[in-house]
Amino acid sequence: MLKNYFTLAIKVLGRRKFFTFISLFGISFTLMILMLITAFFQTELGGDAPLGKKDQLVYLDYIETFKQYQDTIPKVDSTMMDGVMQYDTTGFKYEDSGRSISRGPGSIKFWTTHMEDVPFVKFRTIYTDYQSFDIFINSNKLTFSSTFTDGNFFDIYNFKFLAGKPFGNQQLENQAQVVVLSQEACKKYFGINEGTFDEAIGKEITLDRKNYTVIGVIDRVNNSFGFLKSDVFIPYTNAAPEVLNRERFNGSFSATFLAENASKTNNVKEELVKRSKVIPLPNPEQHDQLEYFPATYTERYAWTMLRMDEPEKSYKYALGALIFLLTLFFMLPTLNLINLNISRIMERSSEIGVRKAFGAHSGNILFQFVFENIVLTFIGGVIGFILAYLLLNTINGSNFLNGTILSFNYKVFIYSFLICLGFGILSGFLPAWKMSRVHIVNAIKNNQL
Amino acid sequence: MIKLENVSKIYRTKTIETVALNKINLDVVEGEFLSVMGPSGCGKSTMLNIIGLIDEPSEGSISIGPNKIKDYNGKPIAKFRNENLGFIFQSFHLINDLSVIDNVELPLLYRNGINGKERRAMAEEALTKVGLKNRMKHFPGQLSGGQKQRVAIARAIVGKPRIILADEPTGNLDSVMGNEIMDILLGLNQNDKTTIIMVTHDETMAKKTNRLVRLFDGSQVS
Numbered sequence: 001m002l003k004n005y006f007t008l009a010i011k012v013l014g015r016r017k018f019f020t021f022i023s024l025f026g027i028s029f030t031l032m033i034l035m036l037i038t039a040f041f042q043t044e045l046g047g048d049a050p051l052g053k054k055d056q057l058v059y060l061d062y063i064e065t066f067k068q069y070q071d072t073i074p075k076v077d078s079t080m081m082d083g084v085m086q087y088d089t090t091g092f093k094y095e096d097s098g099r100s101i102s103r104g105p106g107s108i109k110f111w112t113t114h115m116e117d118v119p120f121v122k123f124r125t126i127y128t129d130y131q132s133f134d135i136f137i138n139s140n141k142l143t144f145s146s147t148f149t150d151g152n153f154f155d156i157y158n159f160k161f162l163a164g165k166p167f168g169n170q171q172l173e174n175q176a177q178v179v180v181l182s183q184e185a186c187k188k189y190f191g192i193n194e195g196t197f198d199e200a201i202g203k204e205i206t207l208d209r210k211n212y213t214v215i216g217v218i219d220r221v222n223n224s225f226g227f228l229k230s231d232v233f234i235p236y237t238n239a240a241p242e243v244l245n246r247e248r249f250n251g252s253f254s255a256t257f258l259a260e261n262a263s264k265t266n267n268v269k270e271e272l273v274k275r276s277k278v279i280p281l282p283n284p285e286q287h288d289q290l291e292y293f294p295a296t297y298t299e300r301y302a303w304t305m306l307r308m309d310e311p312e313k314s315y316k317y318a319l320g321a322l323i324f325l326l327t328l329f330f331m332l333p334t335l336n337l338i339n340l341n342i343s344r345i346m347e348r349s350s351e352i353g354v355r356k357a358f359g360a361h362s363g364n365i366l367f368q369f370v371f372e373n374i375v376l377t378f379i380g381g382v383i384g385f386i387l388a389y390l391l392l393n394t395i396n397g398s399n400f401l402n403g404t405i406l407s408f409n410y411k412v413f414i415y416s417f418l419i420c421l422g423f424g425i426l427s428g429f430l431p432a433w434k435m436s437r438v439h440i441v442n443a444i445k446n447n448q449l
Numbered sequence: 450m451i452k453l454e455n456v457s458k459i460y461r462t463k464t465i466e467t468v469a470l471n472k473i474n475l476d477v478v479e480g481e482f483l484s485v486m487g488p489s490g491c492g493k494s495t496m497l498n499i500i501g502l503i504d505e506p507s508e509g510s511i512s513i514g515p516n517k518i519k520d521y522n523g524k525p526i527a528k529f530r531n532e533n534l535g536f537i538f539q540s541f542h543l544i545n546d547l548s549v550i551d552n553v554e555l556p557l558l559y560r561n562g563i564n565g566k567e568r569r570a571m572a573e574e575a576l577t578k579v580g581l582k583n584r585m586k587h588f589p590g591q592l593s594g595g596q597k598q599r600v601a602i603a604r605a606i607v608g609k610p611r612i613i614l615a616d617e618p619t620g621n622l623d624s625v626m627g628n629e630i631m632d633i634l635l636g637l638n639q640n641d642k643t644t645i646i647m648v649t650h651d652e653t654m655a656k657k658t659n660r661l662v663r664l665f666d667g668s669q670v671s
Binding site: 004011350351354355358359360439 | 523527547558
């Protein structure tokens with residue numbers, strides 16, 4: 001029976017070639033975009049190294065100290081008494097007139113004094129954002145981005161090491177001058193090829209007139225997360241004094257907390273917010289309040305896109321917008337396809353009548369037409385898959401995503417497969433259901449076979 | 450075998466009531482070849498549809514064999530039609546996108562317990578009976594009218610139904626082809642004892658059958 005339905009499905013596609021083209025174009029284009037989006041989010045949010053523990057991460061990128069100012073505005077009442085205007089200025093009203101804010105990453109002093117032993121936290125790491133170093137090798141200028149960080153960094157971010165190993169707390173205690181290099185930096189600096197990164201281990205690299213020993217080489221990070229894509233990772237004990245600035249409250253370091261497990265991230269966030277109420281501020285006359293917004297990985301990701309006040313708000317808006325846009329993007333071609341399918345199926349009402357006369361019940365008819373539609377959407381899906389593959393290669397080749405490489409993997413394929421299936425069922429079900437209920441006599445009277 | 454008792458079919462709209470069939474009583478014996486004649490619009494096809502269980506009477510009852518038909522919807526009636534009834538239409542109603550053999554196999558797709566090989570064998574047997582086995586890979590568009598109707602007959606008999614309902618089977622054919630079709634139907638009736646009810650405008654064809662029923666304005670006149 002399925003072979004019969006499949007044969008018929010292919011034949012029906014060939015009947016009205018223009019409609020078939022419209023249907024296939026709608027399906028393949030929609031699926032191509034959906035596959036691209038799926039591949040993008042799989043790459044960004046999928047949890048590949050070094051974000052294997054992303055579900056346990058809580059971020060604090062900046063802290064904000066502020067003081068709320070109020071204006072005292074006299075309230076003037078006026079009354080006419082004995083022909084003379086009298087004024088009463090004894091009332092006052094208060095309005096917020098603004099904030100004095102200091103916002104930025106925290107200092108080492110802030111993190112090590114106030115952010116130790118946070119409940120539900122397994123590890124905490126601090127790190128700077130990109131800092132650039134210009135290096136000249138044989139008169140060629142290389143610009144390396146670098147991140148200064150601590151010994152817990154590689155416990156939280158599970159980079160894949162191609163050679164050597166990470167530095168830890170011991171190296172920081174010893175103020176060791178060591179670095180971990182990205183494979184690209186290794187290739188550029190040492191001219192080392194793939195598969196021979198072990199040769200770089202123990203070699204020296206000069207950054208900002210300081211010599212460091214290479215102790216590890218990491219694989220390329222396939223993500224748009226800024227500081228993780230640095231060329232060089234250096235223990236922060238080697239940073240310049242102004243970066244370290246051990247006395248101030250604000251500084252150059254953001255933090256990531258690794259919760260004990262994924263279910264504890266909200267607990268960590270709550271604990272951090274509680275702490276903000278009790279941390280003593282260095283200059284309360286200037287700034288008397290502390291505020292910050294801990295964020296999970298996905299909240300932080302949304303915040304980097306939308307830049308709203310709070311990461312949680314950014315996440316909700318981003319999720320809402322994404323669901324709305326995807327629903328719209330998905331529903332429009334589905335509705336179009338339903339419309340096309342209704343007119344296609346109406347042409348075959350006589351065939352339906354004959355099938356029912358010879359013993360098909362409504363369920364058989366429904367199954368047949370949904371099956372045919374699934375065949376159509378799968379053909380569209382294959383075309384969409386090929387188009388998406390070509391487009392992905394084009395995007396990757398053009399470096400449009402600044403080094404992030406989108407790729408297909410089995411998860412993307414399964415999501416796309418399910419989308420394809422859902423599309424086929426959704427767009428075929430309603431027209432098929434409608435036609436399965438047509439009265440046999442009325443259906444047969446339509447002589448268009 | 451087939452019994453219609455006071456069967457009426459009335460079409461009602463908001464303003465008009467049309468009586469397509471008016472209290473028809475009919476008994477058809479097993480193995481009988483019955484013709485139904487009458488002017489256009491007299492209710493011949495309506496009666497055939499009701500006997501074929503593809504339309505429901507407004508009044509009265511119909512029995513086929515020991516089964517008094519009560520419910521005209523759902524899987525049980527579809528199964529009953531599949532196992533007991535075969536249809537031949539004036540306009541053939543073959544599916545142009547399927548080959549001859551696939552068209553003939555169609556009723557067997559909805560019958561449980563028959564695998565692909567058995568279906569194919571039964572379809573070939575039916576096509577042999579109508580003399581078209583050599584055309585089984587052809588498509589309806591490649592056949593003449595008479596050949597199409599023979600394929601339709603093969604489709605109607607492939608499941609070995611007890612009753613065949615033919616609605617003007619020779620209506621779209623010339624006299625030569627019409628006679629060929631009639632010969633096949635007569636052969637089925639005489640050799641296989643299949644009960645056949647045929648609606649026709651053609652007196653010559655009707656005279657070849659066992660009995661003739663005439664309808665006029667929805668009522669049986671003879």
